[in-house]
Amino acid sequence: MIFHTVVSLRPRIGRFAPIAILAASTLSAAVAWGSDAPSSAETTSQSYAEFHTDDETNNIEIFKRASASVVNITNSRLVRSPYSLNPQSVPQGSGTGFVWGDEGYIVTNFHVVQQANRVTVTLQDGSTFDARAVGLDPDKDLAVLKIDADDVELVPVELGDSGLLEVGRKVIAIGNPFGLDTTMTVGIVSALGREIDSVSRRKIRDVIQTDAAINPGNSGGPLLNSLGQLVGVNTAIYSPSGASSGIGFAIPVNTVKRVVPELIAYGRVQTPILGITPVPQPDYYRRLWGIQGVIVMGTVPNTEPALKGMRGLSRSQRGRIQLGDVIVEIDGREIANESDYADVMEEHRPGDIVEVITLRDNQRLRYEIELQAPQNN
Template sequence: MFQRLLILTLAALFSTGWAHAQTKAQPRAVSARGALDAEELNNIGVFKRVSPSVVHITTLAVQRDFFSLRTSEQPSGTGTGFVWDDAGHIVTNFHVIQGGDRATVTLNDQSSYPAKLVGAFPDRDLAVLRIEAPRDKLPAIAVGASRDLQVGQKVYAIGNPFGLDQTLTTGIVSALNREIESVTRRTIRGAIQTDAAINPGNSGGPLLDSAGRLIGVNTAIYSPSGGSAGIGFAIPVDEVNRIVPRLIRDGRFIRPALGVTAGPLNLAQALGVPKGVLLVNVADGSPAAAAGLKPFARDRSGRIVQGDVITGLDGQPVADLDDMLSLLETRQIGEKVTLTVWRAGQTRKVVATLGSSD
């Protein structure tokens, strides 16, 4: 009797609960909303205009089986790039393609094309690829300027973090003129710091201003965990716009040169000379030799013979070799530069005509 009563009670409860659930399990009415605000509309507009110019880059490495000796291609990395022109040139970071034997570029419409390396400049972590694709599939990104950026400006990043293609993140310019290290350990000066989320896979993608113009190439993050921590860095577009055309034209970046060899920092400190580029060799027939520069040397008795220290170039201070190389990169082969030179306590200015680093 008790068991029958228990069964009936449970059945009644189940029936009531089921009926109650049936009553409540109805779609909710959609609440009306107003028009999108101006910021939302601009976010949407920037993404729609620029995303067709952003590409996904996959690199492949050839691996050989230890036992069978058979070779196979394995994915070695992914990153982002963007269309530079309708000739198929794609700009990305050098470290995105570094170590890969082959690269594939996937466009916004998911069509993929094999890519060839046109040129690279590892000191600035930049590379240019080229794909053979119809011109109507290659909308070139609009290029802006970085020289007039201000802290607080709105910025956007579009990329492929963790392989999730066509991801938009927003933020501001957090700081300007930061220094970051390239893959060659050379200093990249003038980097843009942003709090727009930049994660692995975003490298090589565009940093945009609120008009959707390219203002930088996302290249690095500062994060103990390896994920976005609100501190990302981008190579300024003024640098990109100076280097990329030369990579397309020459296949590499040929830096103008003076034909000198710099001594190590500890030597300069030991000799008590001013900060600058202490010369330990001046190549015969070089621009530096023609300008009368002399290296530090030793005489027959082993005593140091005072040579030259380059402390400035065209009125800009030179504290070390990295400073001088960065300034030379902004010049052209055959251009004349004015060097500030220290020797034995005296400072003078000399004019040199830049040669090629080849």
């Protein structure tokens, strides 16, 4: 036997009928007298416009304050047309940057402007300027551009402190993913202290990992904290497809604050030199000799390592290559390879005196070396 449920559609008349009739009468009167009472749609719209959660309010304020500092960067390369001898400008890609100070400097990633013959910068108001490279640092994937925008009021980004970040803190990315200008995405700090490879294959350390969506075109854009302050420069994503996968990386602003002023002043980072020449293909020779450290191939003439007796490679009477000094420690820091060596050098400035420990013939030797400025300034 099959049972059917029957639902009656007839209006029920009961003790609530007078109330319903009264409400209907009141509504009819209001309509008849042309009442100004807002409709439910208007009330909902007004309520939504006036209501924000604290987080929404924070997001809106950050975007309004920081988006004016974000720029779109387009790079192009001059190629010779097969039908003409005249070079033509061919677009290569686009990225993001941000205003640094009030003198027309723009900070972005090195890979955004790499191999470009022409770079244009578009501000939020739509004005476009040709830009020239002031300084480049492929090891940190940073570049500084300069635009002549004397007639435009530039809005520099406010600098924060990446050392105050914690996992779980909110971060905001503003950029131009896939050419969609001034797009904001929100996420958190997923991890700190990551390492990624730069264009030059050097390790970029202390990198910020975030799940804020970062896509092609976001490169070089700012990563902001809840105060709208710069805490990182978006530089890479981990994605097999090339689109955001929830794993993005940003160069910490404390690194940026150290590098950018030197790029502006000198065109390159003023990493000091010790006065030695490392061997080429060092990994091969470390495996060959079963050692760790930086193998000194030679010393630069008239530098302290040369004057204080540090030795490079030499040949025995039988023609075999003999090891000289192998740097294993600088200022108490273990040096296992050239990356460790470069990291220590970046933490110092020309004129600093460092203690260098080397191994030679199974003996530990100690040198005090004054670091020199780069020779090709």
